Amino acid sequence: MAGGGSFVPEHRELTVFVDTDFIELDGVEKVFDVRRKVGRLRRARRQVRAVDGISFRVPRGEMVGYIGPNGAGKSTTIKMLTGILTPSGGRLRVAGIDPARERTRLARRIGVVFGQRTTLWWDLPLRDSYRLVHRMYRIPDARFRENLERCVDLLDLGELLEVPVRQLSLGQRMRGDIAAALLHDPEVLYLDEPTIGLDVISKAKVRDFLRDLNAERGTTVLLTTHDLTDIEQLCKRVMVIDHGRLMYDGPLGGLHEVGESERTLVVDLDRELPPIAADGARVVRVEGPRQWLAFPAARSAAPLVARIAAQYPLVDLSVREPDIETVIAKMYAEKRGRA
Amino acid sequence: MGEGLRAYGLIAAMWVRSTMTYRFSFAMTLLSNFSATAFDFVVILLMFGQVEGLGGFSFAEVAFLYGTAGTAFGLADLALGQVGRLGKRVRDGTLDTLLVRPVPVLAQVAADRFALRRLGRVTQGLVVLVWSLFLIDVAWTPARVVLVPVMVLGGGLIFSAVMVAGAAFQFFAQDAAEVTNSFTYGGNTLLQYPPSIFAADMVRGVVYVVPLAFVNWVPALYVLGRDTPAGLPGWAAFASPAVAVVCCAAAGLAWRVGVRSYRSTGS
Numbered sequence: 338m339a340g341g342g343s344f345v346p347e348h349r350e351l352t353v354f355v356d357t358d359f360i361e362l363d364g365v366e367k368v369f370d371v372r373r374k375v376g377r378l379r380r381a382r383r384q385v386r387a388v389d390g391i392s393f394r395v396p397r398g399e400m401v402g403y404i405g406p407n408g409a410g411k412s413t414t415i416k417m418l419t420g421i422l423t424p425s426g427g428r429l430r431v432a433g434i435d436p437a438r439e440r441t442r443l444a445r446r447i448g449v450v451f452g453q454r455t456t457l458w459w460d461l462p463l464r465d466s467y468r469l470v471h472r473m474y475r476i477p478d479a480r481f482r483e484n485l486e487r488c489v490d491l492l493d494l495g496e497l498l499e500v501p502v503r504q505l506s507l508g509q510r511m512r513g514d515i516a517a518a519l520l521h522d523p524e525v526l527y528l529d530e531p532t533i534g535l536d537v538i539s540k541a542k543v544r545d546f547l548r549d550l551n552a553e554r555g556t557t558v559l560l561t562t563h564d565l566t567d568i569e570q571l572c573k574r575v576m577v578i579d580h581g582r583l584m585y586d587g588p589l590g591g592l593h594e595v596g597e598s599e600r601t602l603v604v605d606l607d608r609e610l611p612p613i614a615a616d617g618a619r620v621v622r623v624e625g626p627r628q629w630l631a632f633p634a635a636r637s638a639a640p641l642v643a644r645i646a647a648q649y650p651l652v653d654l655s656v657r658e659p660d661i662e663t664v665i666a667k668m669y670a671e672k673r674g675r676a
Numbered sequence: 677m678g679e680g681l682r683a684y685g686l687i688a689a690m691w692v693r694s695t696m697t698y699r700f701s702f703a704m705t706l707l708s709n710f711s712a713t714a715f716d717f718v719v720i721l722l723m724f725g726q727v728e729g730l731g732g733f734s735f736a737e738v739a740f741l742y743g744t745a746g747t748a749f750g751l752a753d754l755a756l757g758q759v760g761r762l763g764k765r766v767r768d769g770t771l772d773t774l775l776v777r778p779v780p781v782l783a784q785v786a787a788d789r790f791a792l793r794r795l796g797r798v799t800q801g802l803v804v805l806v807w808s809l810f811l812i813d814v815a816w817t818p819a820r821v822v823l824v825p826v827m828v829l830g831g832g833l834i835f836s837a838v839m840v841a842g843a844a845f846q847f848f849a850q851d852a853a854e855v856t857n858s859f860t861y862g863g864n865t866l867l868q869y870p871p872s873i874f875a876a877d878m879v880r881g882v883v884y885v886v887p888l889a890f891v892n893w894v895p896a897l898y899v900l901g902r903d904t905p906a907g908l909p910g911w912a913a914f915a916s917p918a919v920a921v922v923c924c925a926a927a928g929l930a931w932r933v934g935v936r937s938y939r940s941t942g943s
Contacts, residue, residue, distance in 0.1 A: 369941060421775045423939045437939070444778035456773050460694040472686055473779060501697070 358430070359557055360395035360418065360525065365427035367413050367581075387413040389581035390427065397524070398555040400547070402568035402589075405578040406665065411561045414578070415527050418559070419449055432524055445474060448523035450514050452530030457502040463513050464498040467520060474521040481520060488516035491546050508539025515543065519550070526550070528560040532567055544570050565658060577665060584668060593634035598659040598667055602630040602638060604645060605653040615644055626652075634659055683779035687787035695791060702793060709796030713750075716868070717742060717804055731872035736811035737900055738870060743805025744824070744892035745867035748831025749860070750798035752839060755832070756786040757794055759839050760853045763846035766938065775939075782931055785843065812900065820899045823913065827899075830916035831891030835860060837923035838886065840931055847934035863888045871897075871905040880906050890919040 367388040375381045388410045395401055405411050416422040418431055420440030429436060434443045457466040471481045489495050492512040497505060505513060511531065518526060531547075532540045548571060550556050562568060568575050568589055575592055577585040585592055592598075602618065605627050612620040613628055618641055622629040632641055638656050645651060695702050720742060724735045733741075762785055765771040774784045805828075814820065842856025849855075863882070871879045871893050883889040883906040890912075893905055898913030 416772065419776050421772050421939065423936075425940075440775065441778050441780075444776055447776070449773075449776045451773060454770055454773055458690055458694060460697050461690065465690065465693065469686060469690055473683060473777065 356397045358394050359397040359399075359432060360393075360559070361428070361430045362394075362414075363392050363428040364390045365392070365414075365417060365429050366390055366425045367410075367417060367422060368425040386581050388417070388424075391578070391581070391583050392427075393576060393583065393586055395557060395559065397557055398551070399574060400551045400558040400572050401560070402572035402575040403559055403561045403578065404563075404568065404575060404665075405561075405584075409579045410581040411578060412529065413581075415449075415529060415559070415561065419447060419527060420444070445521060446524050448518035448521070448526040450511075450518045450526070450528045450531055452511070452528070452533045455502070455510055455514055456517060457510065457513055459503045460501055462499045462501055463494065463505070466502065466513070466517055470517055470520050476521050480522070484520045484522065485516070488519060491549060492516055493542060506539075508535045508542075511535060511539065511543065512546075515546065519556075522554075523556065525557040525559065528558065528562075530562055531560060532562065532564055540564075540566075547571055565664075569658075577668070579665065584665075590635060592664060592668075593659070598634045598664040599631040600634045600638065600659060601657040602632060602641060602645075603655045603657065604628045604630065604649075604651065607650040607652050610649065613645060613649060615641060617641065634664075680780040680783035683783040684787045687784060688790035691787065691790040692792055695793070705791075705793040706796050709793045710800050711796075713746070713797045713800045716746075716865070717800070720868070731870040733870040733872070736808055736813070738868070739804055739808035740812050740900065741870060741892055741896055742868040743801055743803075743808050744827055744831065744896055745864055746801025747798060747805050747828050748801075748891050749835050749864040750794070750801045751828070751832035752835035752860075754791075754794040754798055756836055756839055757791070758789040759786050759843040760846070760856055761785075761788060762843040763850035763853055766847065767850050771938070781935060782840070786840075814899060814901065819914075823895050823899055827892055827895040827916055830895075830920040833920035834888065834891050834916075834923050835863070837920070837927035838863070838888070840924075840927040844927070844930040844934035847938045859886060859888070863891070867892050876906070883908065887919050887923065890916045 365388060366386065369385045369387055371383045371385050372380045373383065391410075391414065403411055403414065413422065417424050417429060418436060420436030420443050423437040431443060432446055434446075436443050457463065458469070467485055470476070471478075476484070489498065492515065494509075494512060494516060497509055497513065502510060502513065515528075515531065528547075532543055535543065544567065547558060547560075551558050551571075558571075560567065560571070573588060575585070575587070575589050576583060577592065601621070604613065607626065609626050610628075612623055613630065615630065617636065618630040618632040620628055621631045630641075632638070642654065645654075717739075720735075720738060723730065724738075729735075730738055762771070765774075765785070765788075771781075771785075774781050777784065809824075838859050839856065842852070842859065845856070846852050863886070866874070866882065867888060871889070879889070879893075883894070889905060894908060895913045895916050897904055898910070904910060904912055
């Protein structure tokens with residue numbers, strides 16, 4: 338690294354240099370040998386390319402959504418980024434460190450939350466789990482107290498510190514896990530499905546916290562999720578992966594354009610009427626006084642709503658976002674159609 | 677190494693606190709652990725109610741073998757008895773959460789579910805060992821006196837090495853815990869009896885292949901003033917620490933190979 342520990346007067350330049358390539362992947366691959374039983378003793382070997390040549394850069398301080406269907410290669414990518422798995426090919430760096438070679442050194446600088454696997458101690462009060470992190474990561478006392486206070490405050494953990502983890506709800510435990518991953522001031526936080534199974538209030542708390550963390554501390558965040566709302570509320574940038582390849586990398590709005598996805602306007606009129614005629618929208622369903630209109634997701638709903646309100650006896654309406662699976666499914670259909 | 681031991685201590689302490697939240701259950705399992713292992717010894721007592729000697733060994737001598745093997749195994753079992761759960765961790769994916777921490781994985785796996793109730797086994801072995809020291813008819817020399825603690829500690833290390841090597845094997849075969857158990861628990865039972873009652877090939881196996889004989893047989897027979905087994909030279913009685921070091925190095929190597937393989941296959 339340029340000027341690793343030495344005195345660098347041009348601090349600004351150095352940060353800029355490190356900044357843009359905080360996470361770097363160049364043609365990263367992961368190939369698994371899968372052995373499957375065929376017949377009584379014979380086993381067939383098959384190679385599975387879980388990650389098939391992925392390249393991207395994440396600058397320091399960015400918050401990125403990493404999405405894709407199950408088995409697309411999301412988890413495998415995260416495992417390579419954290420040093421759990423060694424890539425089969427390509428080049429990978431996080432904060433200038435090769436995770437596969439220096440996993441333990443990297444571990445001090447990253448935080449990882451596996452949505453479905455808690456790292457908290459089941460039978461002990463939440464506070465004890467944090468005490469272990471304190472000592473295992475050798476966090477200076479003052480720093481630890483400050484970070485813990487901050488997390489407790491923002492994640493609303495005050496009442497829970499003395500409660501054994503087994504008595505916490507799923508949402509409380511997730512908040513507890515996120516705090517545990519942040520006490521050592523990681524520069525990057527990986528979150529694997531951080532809102533899965535949480536109720537609406539817990540989801541909102543987690544999202545608010547992550548937004549603050551990213552804005553105030555400049556922590557780089559990479560999150561995988563099934564929930565498009567997570568991405569919408571948190572990430573300016575989204576990466577879509579399937580079959581181990583990067584299908585899309587850009588702003589969320591662009592994803593809707595690429596996928597030509599549609600939002601749905603649900604309109605309740607005060608009586609049954611023939612299908613509404615409006616430019617740029619088409620009626621997809623009519624059920625008594627209720628009608629469903631599809632319109633391009635990239636376009637604003639406001640003009641459409643105004644027009645309908647002016648011409649029809651409108652009682653109520655709501656807008657439904659397309660879900661991620663539909664958007665991606667459409668994207669593939671497009672790709673294949675063109676190929 | 678130092679970092680690993682420190683992490684081991686931290687995690688083990690957490691497990692002790694965890695088990696102490698259920699004090700009554702802890703007391704019960706400690707007691708049952710003690711009595712379950714004591715039952716092994718009751719078998720030997722009953723046997724000697726019927727016979728005078730076993731393979732030419734008196735009751736006191738068999739008790740000595742039992743005590744040394746039991747204590748050595750108990751120490752290894754206490755220190756890293758749960759290392760054999762590795763296969764389960766590989767299967768359910770929880771090993772990954774250990775790999776993202778800044779401390780050695782072996783230390784974390786070894787301290788996993790550290791349980792003080794296993795003191796029951798060590799205690800039981802020690803009780804029999806001390807008792808046997810009063811019973812055996814030995815001309816105590818300084819060498820023989822030193823050899824007793826040395827053999828127990830070296831034996832503990834040899835058993836530990838076998839446990840770690842067995843766990844490393846589970847990176848490749850996740851359901852191989854029973855194979856390791858046959859060497860550890862099986863080995864412990866084997867070493868509680870005199871080598872003279874087993875087939876010569878079997879004795880050679882535990883001398884030269886999996887050197888469990890160095891846990892107690894080889895040094896214990898010297899202490900008891902008998903010939904070393906399997907035609908080993910007399911100085912072999914003092915080789916236990918060296919054998920333990922070699923075993924630990926081999927186990928450490930096997931562990932590294934296992935972790936590397938896991939990180940390239942992820943299963």
